[in-house]
Amino acid sequence: MICTPIAASTPDDLLAALPVAAAAADWLELRLDALHNLSVEAVLRALHHVLPRRPRPVVVTFRPREQGGFRDLSHADRLRFWHSALTTPAEAFDLETDLIAPLLPTYPPDHPVWARVVVSHHDFQATPADIHAFALAHFPPHAGTVKLAVKVNQPDDVCRLFDWLTGTPSATPSTWQKIPVGMGGLGVLTRILGPAYGARWTYSTGHDGRAVAPGQLTATELRETFRLSSLDRHTIVAGLLGCPVAHSLSKDLHNAAFAHLGLNWVYIPVEVSPDDLAPFLRDAIHPRTRRLPWTVGGYSVTLPHKVAILPYLDRLTAMAARVGAVNTILVSGQELIGDNTDVAGAMRPLQQRFAVEGEPVAVLGAGGAAQAVVCGLVAAGAQVTVFARHPARAQDLGARFDVPIVPLDDFHGRRFVGLVNTTPVGMAGYAEGACPVPPERLEGLAWVYDLIYRPRHTALLQAASQQGIATLDGLPMLIAQAAEQLARWTGRDVPETILFAAAERALHSVRPAP
Ligand code: NAP
Numbered sequence: 001m002i003c004t005p006i007a008a009s010t011p012d013d014l015l016a017a018l019p020v021a022a023a024a025a026d027w028l029e030l031r032l033d034a035l036h037n038l039s040v041e042a043v044l045r046a047l048h049h050v051l052p053r054r055p056r057p058v059v060v061t062f063r064p065r066e067q068g069g070f071r072d073l074s075h076a077d078r079l080r081f082w083h084s085a086l087t088t089p090a091e092a093f094d095l096e097t098d099l100i101a102p103l104l105p106t107y108p109p110d111h112p113v114w115a116r117v118v119v120s121h122h123d124f125q126a127t128p129a130d131i132h133a134f135a136l137a138h139f140p141p142h143a144g145t146v147k148l149a150v151k152v153n154q155p156d157d158v159c160r161l162f163d164w165l166t167g168t169p170s171a172t173p174s175t176w177q178k179i180p181v182g183m184g185g186l187g188v189l190t191r192i193l194g195p196a197y198g199a200r201w202t203y204s205t206g207h208d209g210r211a212v213a214p215g216q217l218t219a220t221e222l223r224e225t226f227r228l229s230s231l232d233r234h235t236i237v238a239g240l241l242g243c244p245v246a247h248s249l250s251k252d253l254h255n256a257a258f259a260h261l262g263l264n265w266v267y268i269p270v271e272v273s274p275d276d277l278a279p280f281l282r283d284a285i286h287p288r289t290r291r292l293p294w295t296v297g298g299y300s301v302t303l304p305h306k307v308a309i310l311p312y313l314d315r316l317t318a319m320a321a322r323v324g325a326v327n328t329i330l331v332s333g334q335e336l337i338g339d340n341t342d343v344a345g346a347m348r349p350l351q352q353r354f355a356v357e358g359e360p361v362a363v364l365g366a367g368g369a370a371q372a373v374v375c376g377l378v379a380a381g382a383q384v385t386v387f388a389r390h391p392a393r394a395q396d397l398g399a400r401f402d403v404p405i406v407p408l409d410d411f412h413g414r415r416f417v418g419l420v421n422t423t424p425v426g427m428a429g430y431a432e433g434a435c436p437v438p439p440e441r442l443e444g445l446a447w448v449y450d451l452i453y454r455p456r457h458t459a460l461l462q463a464a465s466q467q468g469i470a471t472l473d474g475l476p477m478l479i480a481q482a483a484e485q486l487a488r489w490t491g492r493d494v495p496e497t498i499l500f501a502a503a504e505r506a507l508h509s510v511r512p513a514p
Pocket of ligand 1: 422427453
């Protein structure tokens with residue numbers, strides 16, 4: 001169940017938003033505290049006007065600023081509002097915990113309205129240490145639903161939220177439906193997997209795509225990318241560990257592949273800071289120690305963890321050991337194995353287009369992607385030279401693969417057949433429109449391969465095309481390394497056309513800024 005908040009500033013906008021929000025949502029949250037400059041009576045009139053026109057069940061919310069709402073509200077205003085609002089036929093009412101006691105004289109615990117009440121507690125700083133005890137102390141036993149929206153600061157917080165959701169200590173009222181909401185990067189697991197483990201619903205961003213709480217996903221993403229309605233306790237969980245992960249296309253590729261193959265798997269990118277890497281591996285992934293209730297199928301690894309993760313794995317494949325970096329975690333029995341599909345991903349599209357054996361090839365940059373490219377090129381018999389803006393930093397790479405490291409300014413295409421750009425120069429958000437080497441220095445090359453895929457046609461590739469040089473962009477590498485990961489996790493091959501279509505869709509969809 002997906003609940004989409006509508007935070008409109010006027011009653012007319014609220015009405016107009018109903019069908020928009022209803023397109024992908026199961027429930028609508030009417031954030032009446034977002035209505036600007038209206039008296040309590042005017043807000044109630046708006047509610048009475050909207051309710052007969054609701055296309056989905058609604059939960060009514062009227063939250064004061066100090067509890068995360070949009071406006072200042074006195075305690076007396078809130079009570080006046082709720083005394084009247086609770087008599088309406090809305091399907092649910094979200095009441096903050098401090099309102100329960102004052103409402104009891106009018107609505108005693110056995111009053112039927114409590115079945116429609118969601119009692120909520122918000123904490124934008126932390127998760128309670130003992131959630132079961134906290135819930136028993138703060139949520140009334142007669143509430144139909146209880147919601148805990150809290151900031152998760154560490155993997156342990158996520159584990160305890162799932163423990164609360166799935167556990168039923170004897171003192172917990174058995175009638176409670178629960179909604180755990182983990183706010184922040186790690187909280188994405190509660191947002192996507194909560195309903196599969198019994199949460200009454202999960203909140204999406206607002207109907208206009210803007211987040212009304214940190215970490216929300218759009219209703220369309222939840223429904224179409226993550227296939228929320230088909231997830232259950234048998235769903236196998238894969239994902240991406242990185243920081244940041246928001247702009248990764250991996251979720252689009254892998255989830256489209258799972259859907260195409262009919263696999264009950266989901267792929268969830270999780271923003272894991274360097275400090276959280278070891279605890280996340282322990283609590284959420286490692287088969288010997290994990291505390292979260294699902295089966296883990298495998299993980300992708302991206303910046304900044306590709307090397308930092310090595311000490312926490314039980315062993316490495318020969319390829320990961322040769323590259324010295326891991327982009328794929330395999331779960332095998334009780335072991336975590338580090339693998340690397342970047343080499344195959346980089347080389348497969350390249351070798352499908354151009355012959356490299358015995359050819360002189362220049363590699364620009366000496367970072368993580370360069371390691372995989374150099375490893376693959378050397379194994380394929382190319383004569384590799386690495387050009388780096390800080391050659392001293394690249395000495396390890398040179399020594400590991402026995403290739404020369406040369407200052408970037410010394411690059412000239414006449415000495416090479418092919419050029420691979422592994423620097424981010426030209427990437428969206430990083431010197432977009434710039435070329436990592438002066439365009440006139442490309443002269444003499446037969447082909448140029450740019451690992452950047454956003455945009456696909458970088459300034460470097462445009463300059464090469466203009467000079468009649470063959471080009472290859474970074475999207476086929478992204479697709480190929482994902483296809484390799486999928487095959488290693490699931491034993492299944494997915495047609496690359498499915499992955500290309502998913503990538504194209506994601507590259508062309510624009511998400512509004514939060
Ligand atoms: P990285 O580890 O940060 O390495 C970047 C390299 O580029 C470093 O050697 C860095 O040099 C150099 N560099 C950065 N800015 C530069 C500049 N202005 N001029 C010259 N050199 C510069 O990053 P990465 O993981 O290797 O990724 C690099 C690029 O490859 C990114 O655009 C990424 O999107 C792309 N990539 C694509 C795929 C794919 O599937 N298509 C996969 C992986 C990566 P210093 O050491 O001096 O900073």
